[in-house]
Amino acid sequence: MTPPAPAPLLRVENLRTYFHTPGGLARAVDGVSFSMARGETVGVVGESGCGKSVTALSLLRLVQPPGRIEEGSRIWFEGRDLMTLAPEEIRQVRGNRIAMVFQEPMTALNPVFTVGDQIAEVARVHDGASRRAAWERAIEMLSLVGIPSPRERASHYPHQLSGGMRQRVLIAMALVMNPALLIADEPTTALDVTIQAQILELLARVQAQFGTAILLITHDLGVVAEAATRVLVMYGGQVVEEAPVRTLFAAPAHPYTRGLMQAMPRVGMARERLVTIPGSVPPPTAWPTGCRFRDRCGSAFDRCAREAPTLVALDAAHAARCHLAEGAASGAPSGAASGVPSGAAPPRTARPL
């Protein structure tokens, strides 16, 4: 197979990550495909257990046994298929061309080293920087992510910093090598709301300054609305809807997306109770046959049990994995079927799920 023509920064094709557990085969990520351009922010949303984090880990081939990325999955990044790289080669990509920021700033830092030491380590590993040069680089990075008196802070231990500051330190570590892609796995989930906004602002500033593409994984639609330009909605290890952020909020095409939106409080809302999606995500060892969302879907009909829907293109940038969307694609213009008032500005909320 010849590499495709140079185009997007990242193109994931049919990514399947299965966990071969004693309790059965868990298809945590099952046929995910998407692409990202340079400097773009793509949001990935969905409930817990729908495969967002495993997708993120798979991109860097960090999935640990019993998890395995199956044959036929392709991750094209800067013209190379990451799946074919040798262990040393993929290590050259990690932290260097693709970096990752984790959810829990409490636990993602090693408690026994100073934060400066941990940032400097990245420069030492990837740049072969000397101890002194790496330390200076760490201080530079700390000031870049907006930590006051960075020289002093560099010699502090993680437990001496607040959650927001630790998340800044993690972002600093990720940015040391100026990666082309930053994967942020729930970067604001563990933080309180005012700090969340600061961290999102920081990410936006970094992107504007360095042209970093950001894959923003979150279960918070408010975060997506604020930060992303394009959104992937995931359910059951699959992408169920993909759309530019405005289109998604104006005309969500998948019942799951609509459910997520109804479960989100919005400014000026008169209703007291939020509508929830009934039930919870089924275990990945036993996805329902046919459509994986059907037993929680209000619009399910007999075809949903028989036949798994495919991702249907509604227009150039909008696609949904739903039998109803098929009808909408061929018949009425998209958006008309939406139950959500269109034109409303994407609301800013605290975590709705």
Add this chain to the structure above:
Amino acid sequence: MADTPAVAALAIPDPSARTATLSALPLRRAVRALWDDRAARAAIAFVALLVGAALLAPLVAPYDPLRPLDAVALRGVAPSRSHWFGTDLLSRDVFSRVVYGARVSLAVSVLSALLAAVVGLCYGGVAGFAGGRVDATMMRLVDALLAIPRVLLLLTVVSLWRAVDLGALVLLMGLTGWLAVARLARSEAAALRTREFVVAARALGLSPARIFVRHVLPHLAGPVLVAATIAMGHVVVLEAGLSFLGVGVADPTPTWGNIIRDGRETIASTWWLTLFPGLTLVGTALATNTLADRLRSALNPRQLPAP
């Protein structure tokens, strides 16, 4: 799937307000916690006393531990002001022998515990960090070796060897003592492997060797220190046991086990030959176990102040 529900740190108005309220290093904090505990302090004092006596044995011991003083007049004399622990059947001063015996016992126990700790730390750490089949194979070997009773193994090897010098004894004790340490190190390393900062280190492109040395080993140090302290207590008792059975350190050299053995046939009349070295032995074992126990809680990372 790390989508755990959000544990929001509520109400932190100003991030810079939470500055260094706890500036002490984890180790310093552990030492302080240890010193604040009365039992730990007593254990430290006892061990310090022993170590001091062993180091300064020529100054502390009033007599030569090897030379019979007076085979007729001072044969098996009960404790008195001039012979605190009495004399043995060869008219040697028991107190001097106990003091010099501390040298052997402590040296053997410290060195072999160190050996056991290093071997166990590396072996168990690698197994736990590697995981999977490597881990299973390596630990199966440990299980198999653990099935052989240590005393039996030591007795067999030592009696094949005839005379055992101290170096060989250290080697034997160390190489039979690392299994417990390895198991502990293995379980700690296996738990560390899935900790988020280790995953984060992998995501930053660090090599497995570097992650092991920098992010796994330092976290194993605490638990292994505890295990090594326990191992020290074991070795003291075990060495005395071997000496008592006559297969340990050869006779003229005083060890606690040797002294007890010298008095075993006349225990009814020369009780001091059993009592004093026995008490020292029990005290040492008790002190090291107490120390290990308190170290464990002092080093417990869960007792670090949560921010």
